[in-house]
Amino acid sequence: MDGEDGKLFQASSTAAEQAAAEKYLARASQHPVIWAVRAAALDLLSVAPGSSVLDVGCGLGEMSTAFAHTVGPDGSVAAVDLNPAMVAAARDDHVASPQDAVVTYQVADVTSLDLGADFDVVWCERVLQHVSDPDAAVGSMARSLSPGGRVCVVDADWGALVVDGVDPALTTRALDAFRLKLRQPTIGRTLHRRLVEAGLADPMVRSVHPIATSLADAASVIPVLDRRQADLVAEGDRADWFDSLELADARGCLLVAMPIYVAVATKPSRTSVLV
């Protein structure tokens, strides 16, 4: 999960970084907040059986598998990720069922998709925060849709992450250091605007605003709270930061909160604005 500034979750990760990224995704997928956000997004989308779905930045492919079940054998799912190791992991993890759609896996960059223009649904969860040009990514996803097709983007807003219970100046330094590791730390609040600016219609936006008061709970999805990822914080602050978090947790005084946004929009029948 760690890397140089702005380089979390990149294709060029080492074997150790890839193993850490896979562990992080597997751990996060056990967390109820991740599934609460997915449920909010799926509620907006209501994907129909027989649909063709593109899961961009599929990670370990959990949602690709879930969509394969939802759309059934008459539908199709294409799962893509920039990172070949992640595509391989998703393919290896996949358990095919005759009741489900076939899932195809391939390496692709969300900013330059070249998979045709006939998907009914494009899903992009927790990917745009890692992308250097999110507008290029949204444009590329819009072009992958058939007229009337819908894109759903899901992302955190790390700029609105709050931690209470630890010295405020230390908290600011630690969270700022973490945000520097992300290419788009405030992407969540911009999703709605980016879909509109890409020429998509009928935008809908929701947010899920989880609050945690247990360090173990929060650290399982928020890397900067996880001592195993201590190098996300400046060396001089590490001991103080993690000791202070643990003290606040032990005293029952810790609070962590952050909004996660979901935005959905539709490709209009007349597509000239998108190209």
Ligand SMILES: C[S@@+](CC[C@H](N)C(=O)[O-])C[C@H]1O[C@@H](n2cnc3c(N)ncnc32)[C@H](O)[C@@H]1O
């Ligand atoms: C935090 S993970 C999310 C994975 C999955 N969508 C999920 O929600 O479990 C981010 C994923 O985006 C992928 N990614 C990063 N930049 C990308 C890009 N430019 N194009 C496609 N995938 C990208 C990473 O390889 C990683 O698998």
